[in-house]
Amino acid sequence: MPPVKIVPRLPKGMRDFLPADMLKRDYVFGVVREVFHLYGFEPLQTPVLELKETLMGKYGEDAEKLIYHAQHPGGKEEVALRYDLTVPLARVVGQHENQLTMPFKRYQLSPVWRAERPQRGRYREFYQCDADIVGIAGMQADAEIISLIVAVMRRLGFPQFNVKINNRKLLTGMGQYSGVPDVQLGDLYRSVDKFDKIGAEGVQKELVERGIAADVVARMIELITARQPGLENLDFLEDIMGSIPAAAEGIRELRELAAYLNDADVPTRNYEFDFTMVRGLGYYTGPIFETIISEPNLGSVNGGGRYDDLIGLFRKDSLPTVGMAFGIERIIDVMEILNLYPPDIVGTVVEVLVTAFSPETRSQSTRLTAVLRSGGVRTELYMQEKNLGKQFDYANKKGIPLVAVLGPEEIVDGVVKLKRLTDGTEVVVKQADAAGKIRELLGS
Amino acid sequence: MPPVKIVPRLPKGMRDFLPADMLKRDYVFGVVREVFHLYGFEPLQTPVLELKETLMGKYGEDAEKLIYHAQHPGGKEEVALRYDLTVPLARVVGQHENQLTMPFKRYQLSPVWRAERPQRGRYREFYQCDADIVGIAGMQADAEIISLIVAVMRRLGFPQFNVKINNRKLLTGMGQYSGVPDVQLGDLYRSVDKFDKIGAEGVQKELVERGIAADVVARMIELITARQPGLENLDFLEDIMGSIPAAAEGIRELRELAAYLNDADVPTRNYEFDFTMVRGLGYYTGPIFETIISEPNLGSVNGGGRYDDLIGLFRKDSLPTVGMAFGIERIIDVMEILNLYPPDIVGTVVEVLVTAFSPETRSQSTRLTAVLRSGGVRTELYMQEKNLGKQFDYANKKGIPLVAVLGPEEIVDGVVKLKRLTDGTEVVVKQADAAGKIRELLGS
Numbered sequence: 001m002p003p004v005k006i007v008p009r010l011p012k013g014m015r016d017f018l019p020a021d022m023l024k025r026d027y028v029f030g031v032v033r034e035v036f037h038l039y040g041f042e043p044l045q046t047p048v049l050e051l052k053e054t055l056m057g058k059y060g061e062d063a064e065k066l067i068y069h070a071q072h073p074g075g076k077e078e079v080a081l082r083y084d085l086t087v088p089l090a091r092v093v094g095q096h097e098n099q100l101t102m103p104f105k106r107y108q109l110s111p112v113w114r115a116e117r118p119q120r121g122r123y124r125e126f127y128q129c130d131a132d133i134v135g136i137a138g139m140q141a142d143a144e145i146i147s148l149i150v151a152v153m154r155r156l157g158f159p160q161f162n163v164k165i166n167n168r169k170l171l172t173g174m175g176q177y178s179g180v181p182d183v184q185l186g187d188l189y190r191s192v193d194k195f196d197k198i199g200a201e202g203v204q205k206e207l208v209e210r211g212i213a214a215d216v217v218a219r220m221i222e223l224i225t226a227r228q229p230g231l232e233n234l235d236f237l238e239d240i241m242g243s244i245p246a247a248a249e250g251i252r253e254l255r256e257l258a259a260y261l262n263d264a265d266v267p268t269r270n271y272e273f274d275f276t277m278v279r280g281l282g283y284y285t286g287p288i289f290e291t292i293i294s295e296p297n298l299g300s301v302n303g304g305g306r307y308d309d310l311i312g313l314f315r316k317d318s319l320p321t322v323g324m325a326f327g328i329e330r331i332i333d334v335m336e337i338l339n340l341y342p343p344d345i346v347g348t349v350v351e352v353l354v355t356a357f358s359p360e361t362r363s364q365s366t367r368l369t370a371v372l373r374s375g376g377v378r379t380e381l382y383m384q385e386k387n388l389g390k391q392f393d394y395a396n397k398k399g400i401p402l403v404a405v406l407g408p409e410e411i412v413d414g415v416v417k418l419k420r421l422t423d424g425t426e427v428v429v430k431q432a433d434a435a436g437k438i439r440e441l442l443g444s
Numbered sequence: 445m446p447p448v449k450i451v452p453r454l455p456k457g458m459r460d461f462l463p464a465d466m467l468k469r470d471y472v473f474g475v476v477r478e479v480f481h482l483y484g485f486e487p488l489q490t491p492v493l494e495l496k497e498t499l500m501g502k503y504g505e506d507a508e509k510l511i512y513h514a515q516h517p518g519g520k521e522e523v524a525l526r527y528d529l530t531v532p533l534a535r536v537v538g539q540h541e542n543q544l545t546m547p548f549k550r551y552q553l554s555p556v557w558r559a560e561r562p563q564r565g566r567y568r569e570f571y572q573c574d575a576d577i578v579g580i581a582g583m584q585a586d587a588e589i590i591s592l593i594v595a596v597m598r599r600l601g602f603p604q605f606n607v608k609i610n611n612r613k614l615l616t617g618m619g620q621y622s623g624v625p626d627v628q629l630g631d632l633y634r635s636v637d638k639f640d641k642i643g644a645e646g647v648q649k650e651l652v653e654r655g656i657a658a659d660v661v662a663r664m665i666e667l668i669t670a671r672q673p674g675l676e677n678l679d680f681l682e683d684i685m686g687s688i689p690a691a692a693e694g695i696r697e698l699r700e701l702a703a704y705l706n707d708a709d710v711p712t713r714n715y716e717f718d719f720t721m722v723r724g725l726g727y728y729t730g731p732i733f734e735t736i737i738s739e740p741n742l743g744s745v746n747g748g749g750r751y752d753d754l755i756g757l758f759r760k761d762s763l764p765t766v767g768m769a770f771g772i773e774r775i776i777d778v779m780e781i782l783n784l785y786p787p788d789i790v791g792t793v794v795e796v797l798v799t800a801f802s803p804e805t806r807s808q809s810t811r812l813t814a815v816l817r818s819g820g821v822r823t824e825l826y827m828q829e830k831n832l833g834k835q836f837d838y839a840n841k842k843g844i845p846l847v848a849v850l851g852p853e854e855i856v857d858g859v860v861k862l863k864r865l866t867d868g869t870e871v872v873v874k875q876a877d878a879a880g881k882i883r884e885l886l887g888s
Contacts, residue, residue: 008538008758011493011523016536018543019486019550026487037793038817040824042463043470047569048492048525048555049455049512068493070514070525072559079455081492081514092460094452099462101842103827106463111492115516125491133827140806140827151817263810314452349481362584366707373482373595374709380484383547383577383584398545 013124020347044106046088052078066114081113085130094314102135132323143260157340164274173247178219195276224275352402375435457568464791488550490532496522510558525557538758546579576767587704601784608718617691622663639720668719796846819879
């Protein structure tokens with residue numbers, strides 16, 4: 001009985017990464033990991049499947065509809081695919097606290113699942129890349145997170161980017177000063193969050209529609225759009241609202257944060273205070289950050305902030321926490337747009353193709369391949385029975401930079417001919433010296 | 445309203461990997477990837493969720509019960525979590541064939557899900573690590589796969605291991621020669637597969653119970669237990685069964701394979717022919733391999749073989765394929781048992797802890813931290829307000845090898861005191877020279 005054929009396809013919003021894409025992704029992941037380690041963040045990994053009780057009720061109703069549930073035949077536990085890496089972190093801290101030393105500086109670089117409507121640049125399985133510091137209430141931790149963001153962005157080669165910084169406490173203080181009723185502070189955040197898209201007028205209109213008095217809204221807009229350079233912005237706001245406790249506390253925190261950023265040698269051109277920046281998530285309690293690539297305008301690539309209450313869901317007492325997440329899928333795309341991948345990230349890992357001159361010389365080609373690999377050269381052995389021209393075509397198509405030719409003459413002389421495909425350079429070397437010569441030809 | 449507390453726990457069979465474990469896992473993954481690249485295998489990644497139609501009907505009924513199904517509210521597609529990495533590879537080859545250059549040598553290092561009954565060393569989410577060559581029918585590809593297995597095992601530091609090699613064609617030939625009816629060849633494989641556990645007598649008994657004549661079974665057992673050294677085993681079998689086409693073909697393939705392994709300089713102590721080794725999966729069509737750590741007896745850590753028909757499920761014509769999978773979770777455990785992790789894989793990424801002498805010196809500690817990180821030293825800045833003794837305790841507990849002390853005197857002199865915790869060595873150096881000195885103290 002011939003087997004039934006299956007049309008090879010994927011569920012909506014899912015992707016395969018073929019090697020050329022994977023090599024770029026692995027490059028970005030590698031740089032990110034290296035910088036995280038430099039800053040003393042340690043790797044954590046949580047499982048893809050979590051109990052539903054862990055995930056549900058943390059993200060809001062609209063988000064919960066996007067969570068994938070999972071089950072196996074006869075299974076009794078209610079499980080689901082993780083929606084982000086932050087709630088799992090909070091669970092881990094509650095679950096393994098005896099094994100963790102505080103502060104717990106961890107990163108996780110893992111996929112998450114959200115059944116959003118697929119569209120260009122938005123997928124249902126995508127990687128998140130989080131770094132958080134658990135257990136430090138002071139602004140030194142917030143500064144450490146911002147330093148880390150800036151270091152990663154610089155190491156990836158972004159010529160221009162900007163970490164916008166605000167503080168939920170300050171926003172609350174502004175609302176209170178302006179006369180926004182406490183119960184409407186949530187509405188306030190939600191509207192201001194759209195500032196980038198709908199502008200001051202749009203936010204103003206929306207807040208009035210939500211039933212906040214026009215003069216209250218006007219005062220609020222004036223505060224959030226205050227634009228003095230650098231720390232003068234904080235002086236300006238303190239003069240106005242210094243007597244509102246939430247505002248005073250928010251301003252003090254931002255001053256402290258700025259001082260640590262200065263100590264940490266973070267360039268001032270890479271961060272600024274922007275009081276129109278809110279961040280959607282409900283759980284932030286202090287400073288919030290969002291990193292923008294503005295010239296050209298390529299949008300947000302990182303977001304984060306302080307959320308001192310979340311871990312308290314999984315533990316008797318909460319622990320102060322600050323963290324950030326790179327929109328790593330967006331970064332991978334933007335690096336392509338800005339041409340930031342190093343030239344040696346080509347479509348293949350292979351450095352040299354060892355050709356097979358004829359069936360009789362296969363044995364010698366196999367031997368040479370073993371010698372090159374022992375010498376640390378990433379080597380592919382050509383295994384099809386085709387003529388040398390076809391073998392060169394294969395190397396060209398795959399983007400392999402070098403080809404090794406081992407014909408009867410070379411075999412007799414114990415040598416090999418190496419050809420660099422980019423410029424046609426040919427050299428003949430002893431087989432024992434080939435690995436070294438290849439390094440030289442690759443300029444590495 | 446105070447939030448409801450949630451007991452932090454995981455679904456059955458799921459694990460968190462805290463940093464100390466992750467560093468070991470990442471070490472193993474890193475070595476494996478490096479060797480795969482050396483052999484010219486390229487990275488591939490497929491999504492966790494596949495359409496059910498892709499997975500179902502490939503693994504057998506018992507296995508299918510272990511597959512996790514997934515769904516989101518309102519979702520219409522039938523999706524499931526991947527069960528292995530081989531069927532997704534076959535789908536990828538069918539789906540993206542225009543973008544792939546043959547042969548396609550790919551590896552994938554990813555988790556899979558199976559709802560097996562959890563027990564010691566068996567989990568419901570675990571990593572698989574596969575390397576396959578698609579598009580080459582000749583034994584050079586099988587030899588390449590076995591060379592790769594041996595290279596990975598050696599690079600990981602396993603002092604002793606053995607790749608057992610058999611051939612499904614030869615097993616079929618043995619069955620035919622012995623008089624096993626063709627329809628019972630499946631039963632034959634299943635029973636012989638238990639040879640390691642139940643021995644020759646057990647297999648013999650089981651085959652007789654399955655209704656195969658006692659004399660047929662006896663002939664079969666004699667063939668599979670033939671134990672001449674090395675290639676003589678093949679001569680011995682050829683003398684007996686050379687006229688059975690399947691046997692002759694199987695023997696020819698194994699001879700060719702052995703010749704390529706010899707060319708590739710694979711040590712003969714690391715592989716042997718073992719005709720009692722079957723491999724459970726139904727889809728193998730030619731040579732099969734299984735790697736065993738036998739002294740001490742730690743079981744199987746790798747399995748694979750040739751499966752020339754599977755890709756044909758997703759494509760008009762199938763493509764010859766040979767591959768292997770490391771039992772990477774088992775390898776991670778066995779490396780612990782055999783103490784194979786390098787001594788620098790400690791419980792932390794941090795190389796030096798920069799202490800904070802007092803609140804007044806925090807600013808200088810932050811500066812020094814920035815300098816060390818610029819110098820490539822993986823540095824943690826101490827952020828709590830505790831005395832120096834407590835800070836040293838913290839470094840000791842985390843396993844950080846070096847501590848940097850920056851008190852008022854050091855600050856005045858522009859120096860820093862470095863202490864190596866393993867032996868108490870103390871040196872005082874200029875802050876600008878600290879990164880170099882740290883490298884020296886770490887012996888790296």
